[in-house]
Amino acid sequence: MGWLLIGLALVTGLVLLMRWRRPAWYWRCFGAAAAVVRVRLRYADVMEACHLTAPPSRFRLTVARWLRREVPRQRVPRLMRITPTRTGVRLRIRMHPGQDAFEFAAASDRLRHAFAIHQVTTRELRPGVVQITMTGYDVLKEVRMPARTKARLLRVPVALREDGQVHYRDYRQVPHSVTVGATESGKSVGQRAVIAELAPQPVALAGIDCKNGVELAPFARRFSALADNPDDAADLLEALVARMEDIYQVIRREQRISADTPDAEIAANIWDLPEHLRPVPVVLTIDEIAELTLSAKKNDPRRLRIITALIRLVQLGRAAGIFLDIYGQRFGSELGDGITMLRAQLTGRTAYRVNDESTAKMVFGDISPHAVFATTQIPNERRGMAVVASTTGEWTHIRGPHVSMRKAVNTCNRHAHLTPYVPELARFKPVIAPVPAPPAEAA
Incomplete structure (x- = not known):
């Protein structure tokens, strides 16, 4: 006994x-x-x-x-x-x-x-x-992504939802998104995870990082274009607008709208084009939107160029295969004219831990007050935890796995050969400095 x-x-x-x-x-x-x-x-x-x-x-x-x-x-x-x-x-x-x-x-x-x-x-x-x-248990306490996911072109797994399901960043369904979060909230880690998942796919990656490129420059081998100051960023955005207009001309030529053409074969975006004519999709990552849009001058012409190009891209870029991910600590009207109009065009909304309720209202105020409250309740020790919502009003908690800078850089370097050549962005291709040789030992 x-x-x-x-x-x-x-x-x-x-x-x-x-x-x-x-x-x-x-x-x-x-x-x-x-x-x-x-x-x-x-x-x-x-x-x-x-x-x-x-x-x-x-x-x-x-x-x-x-x-x-x-x-x-x-x-x-x-x-x-x-x-x-x-x-x-x-x-x-x-x-x-x-x-x-x-x-x-x-x-x-x-x-x-x-x-x-x-x-x-x-x-x-x-x-x-x-x-x-x-x-049955707290799946967000220690995130373990499943070995098999339903990833495909422009649909990448980035986090786990609170119900245990995988959360995907699907650019075909949600072409443009905004992500906000305070310092040390896990926002940069989430950005690395998206870039690392996109690196093996046949897409062009472009980046704007006005913090002298400290966040995006490590991934330069996989980027087709990178701007690290507002002047280059304005030129890069206008180059993307020009590319968008050229693609629309291609779609217009290939629409095939004769009377005997079935509706399903009429081209209205790049995915309806024949494969040999289909341009490569471009995913543009903007790190810290405030550094790009803030200006001490009133009616700054450079800022006007930037805002105009951004609004045109989020309004018309989806059909041309141009998708935007915008990151920042805040994303409100204090950033100047045009920001509210720009935010209204961003379907995807994600918020990590924020410092005040007004920041959460900037993202979710027009979607769901419950999502605003949930964002303000994210604890400090849960880095990488966020609230994601859509314009339908649905929202949920997510948390991504920790992706170190070294792991993301290694992934981008391993797939550097997949970096496509985009003529409109060729002059923004980052120049990779050669690694200096170690000094010779004294005899």
Whole structure:
């Protein structure tokens, strides 16, 4: 009996140690099964306690009144499917008439406590069906990206979402984005991750870094163009505008809009062009937008050129295969005229830890007040954690893996041979200084 107790205590200790040190292993071995059983047993009681039930139908009430029986109980929404995942449990629920997916979203915190789950997110799949994704442990505490992802051209994995899914930067769906974050928030690490994931793809990378190139210059071997001061940046942006206009001329010539041409074959962007005519896509990374747009002069002609070119690119660049990623600590009207109009054209919104609420409102104020509040709650010790939202109002927490400067530079150098030649950007091609030879030892 004593040996049995010792063995039981040892097994319990190992399980608790696994839960602490390797929560993903613990979840797959024990946590998922326990969560499924817990949900099955508590489902009806939890739905009633969280006020997610519907009143009985008029027919049942009428029958009960005729037969002089008790009033029927509240109806529990039907649990259609429960599916364990590698990070949690996914429920698919059929709602009753009169229920709304927003009710489940509002009750997500109560569901989290009731089912003893770390995180609960909800999403409406189709009318009448809501999906509840439960995360069994804190997947953002120690980010481990899956070995296999659904990456493709201009769609790169950059972080994990709080529900355990991979977050992608998809330029085909979200062509332009803005990312803000305070110093030491992890914004630069996220920028490195995007560049490192784009390096193996057949795309042209361009950069504007007005901090003398300290952030983007290490990746110069993979960049087709790089500007490290506002004068060169203005010329680079205007060169991209000229390239965009030339591409539109190519699309116009190849539109094939004769009466017998199917609608699906009419060219309206570079992806509709034949492969031999399709220009290489260009991804432009702008580091610290304030250094590019701030000016001590009123009506500065250089700044006017920069803002005009940026607005034209974000309005028209998608069809020409030109995509923008803009980074900065703040992105508001204090940067001058045209910034608000520029921000309105940026579909992708990401915010790391910020120093004040007004910065979060600059990014999410026109999208979701809940995202603004979530951004201000990011703790200092969670570097790399951010809130990402879209113009539909949906938002979620994400956190990317730590990508060191050395790893990102090595990735760019390893794929330097993929750097395409872009005629319009040839004069902005960064010059790589040769590595000096070590001094000879004295005899």
